[in-house]
Amino acid sequence: MSPQHAHTLAFVESPVQLLNVLEWAHVQGLRPAEDRAMGSRPDPSPTAGTPETGRPPLPTPFQPSPAGRGRRSSGDGEHTEGATGLTLVVLAPTDPMTRGQLRRMADLARDEGYLVRWEEARGGASAPFQTVGALAGPLRRAERIVMGDPFSRYVQLLLTITRARDLVVVDDGTATMEFVAQLARGERLVRWHRKGGRPGPRELLFAPVSATARRRLLPVPGRRVEVFSAMPVAETPEGVTVTANDFAWTRARFGPPRITRGADLVGTSLVETGVVDVDRYVEAVHTLAKTHGATRYFAHRRESTAKLHRLAGETGLEIVRPDLPLELIARRGPIGRTILSFPSTVVHTLPLALKGTGVRVAVCDVDPAWLTENASPRAQGFLSGVTGTARDVHRLASVRTA
Incomplete structure (x- = not known):
């Protein structure tokens, strides 16, 4: 299956990441996805506002794209026709403000017709095991993986499971600049604001997973890696495709x-x-x-x-x-x-x-x-x-x- 027609799983942990996935999908011309095998869980996001913000839903002037009309997911596992396209998986954080913005962005994604799967990935000690277990099957079946934060331990763990041959990193803000530079120099993936020095016990424990994820993010024969970014990219690893994000979807919709x-x-x-x-x-x-x-x-x-x-x-x-x-x-x-x-x-x-x-x-x-x-x-x-x-x-x- 070609990348244009591949089933795509996108993993996001912040509102900006979700926005940039929508921008990337707009450039790609992706259709909404239907994947009954995902076993989609009900999304707790309310349709009439959020407890975190207390704000009403978006005003009616917002219109879904032609490709998305009639494809809104009810969040209960019943979805309309279509076999390929994009499914968004929200690895929900615990911060109330971030959750509120993510829920509003999830509503926008549904208005575009995309299937959104909300995972309470940090909802207790057993949540990571439940989340990874529930996503293992879809990860192995997906032909393309889109991620917003390659520094995320969650995302790095999921990268060790997937067999996808098409990997896309969308902007997570200024961190994207550092990610590309570290990948080009063959360095371990560390956020720029973390203090230098020897890694702590948690970093050492997770180091093998992080190293495997970094290797997966390097292009090799049969594996394509793309960075979709509005940020300046000075150092680009050989074989990595860089696509400019000019916020065409945002300007078209608002x-x-x-x-x-x-x-x-x-x-x-x-x-x-x-x-x-x-x-x-x-x-x-x-x-x-x-x-x-x-x-x-x-x-x-x-x-x-x-x-x-x-x-x-x-x-x-x-x-x-x-x-x-x-x-x-x-x-x-x-x-x-x-x-x-x-x-x-x-x-x-x-x-x-x-x-x-x-x-x-x-x-x-x-x-x-x-x-x-x-x-x-x-x-x-x-x-x-x-x-x-x-x-x-x-x-x-x-x-x-x-």
Whole structure:
């Protein structure tokens, strides 16, 4: 079976990963999938809003694509016709905000007609064993595997089971840049913000699985590897195909947005990942907002409630908890004429999603003095690279903090 007609399983653990799977499927022209052998479990995602966000479903102007009409999955194992295409498997995290956004994205995928299988992959000590056991059969049958996070231990474990000869990695933000570089250099797969040094006991225990997964992600005769990315890819392993993600699906489905006169600020999880000092971060946000007249702060889904309360109190910004990835929020609008951000994925993706709207994206460098003592030695260089390689953005100097 050719890759274009292969049955495809996509594994996602975050809203952005699911969005980029939809973007990839749009470029591929994939049809929705029907696989009764999957034994699809009911998806707990509600259709009238989510407990995490308390928000209603998407407004009616959203229309499914022609290929998806009439193919919405009820989530109860009864699906319409069609033997090949894409099935999305959500390896659900425990974080409430991430779960809320994932449920909303799952609704979008169903509106496109795709089958979504929701796995409570972290719902207790026995959940990983149940999840892997339930997915073993579909994994062996799938001709193509799409994954959003090759650093994920879950995904790496699943890669040791699959026999698929067609592997696709879609964007999981800036981590994609580091993944491709590590693959090209033959290094073990380690997230860029992890502190350097000798691996811990858990890493050593999992090392054989990680090594097998890395070998599976290298192209060999009879196995195709593709990276679908909006990020700049400097080092590409020989034989790996790189396909550009220009957010064509997002632009076709949403907007153009209503643009306000003011500025909006995009938050990051650099504090939560231990890279940036919280006091310096709050000061920088306050200075940026005051300098550029920003009134709203779009929080990253991983930002802590305590930090956001502090930001609201000390900066006066309206804190917005998006219920969808920011690319969709911005495209739906309303959105500020200027969007301010620290080095992050959105400085690469928002110019693509907002192409032709006149919205300006500006990125502020992270001052080395903001880094914590626990930050990875690679952190400053990586963040500078994120900023320096961004296209169609206005670059701001780092702001001064006390």
